[in-house]
Amino acid sequence: MRVPDDILKCVGFISHAHPAKLQYLGTVFIVATNDGMLHLVTAKHVAEVFDPGPFVVTMNARDGAPRFIKSGDDIRWYYHPTEPQSVDVAVCPFAVANLNLFDARSIQEKSRVPHPSFAKGGIPRPSRAWVF
Numbered sequence: 163m164r165v166p167d168d169i170l171k172c173v174g175f176i177s178h179a180h181p182a183k184l185q186y187l188g189t190v191f192i193v194a195t196n197d198g199m200l201h202l203v204t205a206k207h208v209a210e211v212f213d214p215g216p217f218v219v220t221m222n223a224r225d226g227a228p229r230f231i232k233s234g235d236d237i238r239w240y241y242h243p244t245e246p247q248s249v250d251v252a253v254c255p256f257a258v259a260n261l262n263l264f265d266a267r268s269i270q271e272k273s274r275v276p277h278p279s280f281a282k283g284g285i286p287r288p289s290r291a292w293v294f
Contacts, residue, residue: 171222171267176204179216179232187211190219192256194268200256209239209252222265231258 172193175186188208193201202219216235223229233254242249 168267169269171265172269174202174219174221174231174266176202176208176212177218177220178212179218184218184220184230186220192266192268193253193271195271200258200261200268201253202256203251203253206239206241206246206250206252209241209254212237213239213252223263224265226265229264 172191174190174192176188176190177184177186188204188211190202190204190208193203195201212233214236216237217233219231219233220228221231237254239252239254241252
């Protein structure tokens with residue numbers, strides 16, 4: 163199965179905020195909540211490298227060249243509120259003035275679909291488990 167291009171356009175690479183010598187440490191993807199706010203999502207173990215502090219996200223520009231988005235110096239990542247030791251996910255607000263310069267899009271919160279494997283084999287179906 164091939165990942166659709168629209169989903170690939172939601173993904174970027176995260177690095178320390180030194181554009182002269184970028185070292186990518188993980189990936190992020192953009193999610194838009196139902197109220198239109200954008201967020202970056204990554205693995206908790208990746209976010210902990212930067213939290214708090216600046217980082218750079220690299221995504222493709224419309225012309226195919228790489229483009230860099232630098233975060234603020236005090237950006238904070240948020241982790242699972244009740245299971246921080248067992249859930250490897252982190253989220254931070256993502257406000258970029260010129261997102262239209264990028265060949266990027268966001269995954270819409272309302273496009274979540276329950277993962278079909280939860281209904282098979284007697285696996286309990288958690289109310290908050292989703293696959294994008």
